[in-house]
Amino acid sequence: MKTRKVLYIEDDREIGSWVQEELEQRGYAVTWLLTGDGAEREVPGHDVVILDIMLPGLDGFTVGQRLKKAAPSVPIMLLSARTAVEDKLQGLQFADDYVTKPFHPDELAARVEVLLRRSGAAMPERLKLGQHILVDLADQTVLDERSGEEVVLTGKQFQILMYFLRHPNRILTKEQIYEAVWGEPYLDGDKALMVHIRHLREKLEQDPGAPEIIETIRGIGYRIRR
Incomplete structure (x- = not known):
């Protein structure tokens, strides 16, 4: 089994040292950062x-x-x-779990394992969408198997697709998708998401007018079939 890699960001040196030691004793490889500055450059390659x-x-x-x-x-x-419901809801707009301090190391490790199992089960290295689209998550490429050519997506299109893939077969509201991808509150009447979905369908669907991959759930939002 390969060593699972954890990116850990914590400015409290005492807590950070303790968590790093606990995780490493359980077989994880831990990269510990004291601030979030430049963390985007570190995250690729971590689990x-x-x-x-x-x-x-x-x-x-x-x-x-x-x-x-x-x-x-x-x-x-x-x-x-922070234990306020508002903080948890804000965090869970993009995060997959929210753990309040203080916590027991066994609980932390168990929650990490759940996230790893969930992401591993939900996100294999390659995914088939519809009859002809192949998504390679390792290379972050999308292939049209009919032509053998790569489907070139913009940054926002790829982020929207990945958000769908993390929530397969689940109805997602426009607000959920927009706030997860854009990182800011959704304003009623904003057409940006709708435009990106339309362009995404034009690139992925066999018939964008009758989509089979990204479904519209009238009055609610969208769902991707896997």
Whole structure:
């Protein structure tokens, strides 16, 4: 079994040292950063992110949104002493888990394992969409098997597709998709997401007028079939 790699961002040296030691004793390879500055360059190649919210400079919410855009398939666990529902809801717009301090190391390790199993089961290295689209997550490429040519997506199109793939067969609202991808509140009437979905369908669907991959759920949002 390969060594699982954890990107850990925590400015408290005492807590950070303790968590790093606990995880390494369980067989993880831990990259520990004291701030979120430049974390986007570190996240590729890691299997999971553990991110403290209270950081110097950029806070964990901002850092987490940037990491999710840089590496959409890498699950993020937020750590925080904040217990307010509002904080949890804000964090779970982009993160995959939210753990409040204090926590037991066994609980932390168990939650990391759940994220790894979930991401591994949901996101194999290659995914087939419809009858002809092959997504290679390792290379971050999309291939049309009919022509053998790569489907070139813009950054936003790829982020939207990855968000769908992390939530297969689940109905997602426009607000959920927009706030996860753009990292800012959705304004009613904003057409940006609709335009990106239309262009994405033009590139992925056999018949964009009768989509089989990205379905419209009238009055709610969208769903991707896998």
